[in-house]
Amino acid sequence: MGLSVSATFAILLTATLVSFGILYTSFENAYTMVHEASADQNNALLRARTAMLELSSYRNTTLSNVSFYDINFTITNAGCTLSPPEWRFVYDGTYDTTSDVVVQDEEYLFPGDSINVTVQNVPKDSTVHSLVINTETGCNMKIKWEWVGNQTQGTAEVLSSAWYCPVEG
Numbered sequence: 218m219g220l221s222v223s224a225t226f227a228i229l230l231t232a233t234l235v236s237f238g239i240l241y242t243s244f245e246n247a248y249t250m251v252h253e254a255s256a257d258q259n260n261a262l263l264r265a266r267t268a269m270l271e272l273s274s275y276r277n278t279t280l281s282n283v284s285f286y287d288i289n290f291t292i293t294n295a296g297c298t299l300s301p302p303e304w305r306f307v308y309d310g311t312y313d314t315t316s317d318v319v320v321q322d323e324e325y326l327f328p329g330d331s332i333n334v335t336v337q338n339v340p341k342d343s344t345v346h347s348l349v350i351n352t353e354t355g356c357n358m359k360i361k362w363e364w365v366g367n368q369t370q371g372t373a374e375v376l377s378s379a380w381y382c383p384v385e386g
Contacts, residue, residue, distance in 0.1 A: 269296035
């Protein structure tokens with residue numbers, strides 16, 4: 218015929234306790250995820266602030282009977298560990314999807330280590346060329362150079378190199 222008052226109270230009390238248990242677990246999971254995301258963001262910012270590449274040296278290779286040359290840049294890591302397979306290149310303002318830019322096959326570039334980046338088939342003309350190395354930290358290295366000389370004799374000369382990171386906020 219009906220539930221007694223004490224049985225109804227027991228059912229409501231049990232449902233309330235289960236509801237609070239579920240809510241507590243949800244709030245705890247949300248707090249943990251926000252805390253972990255905040256820690257990841259702080260680690261990414263710290264990594265970007267401690268990353269740095271420097272141009273150590275460069276050299277070009279060419280033959281006198283061709284109108285192109287290759288230029289090899291030796292890049293030294295002066296910051297945190299970086300991953301060259303994650304780097305992207307912008308050569309003369311164009312995202313490099315061809316094989317114009319070749320990077321030495323290294324999984325990681327540890328602080329103090331160097332790596333070779335080669336730009337191939339650069340025309341021997343008076344154009345100022347540029348290469349932007351976009352690292353996985355969001356920071357970039359830009360190198361500008363030009364050919365000094367004529368089609369048969371000359372050399373590549375670096376005009377500038379710079380390291381820059383985007384400013385947040």
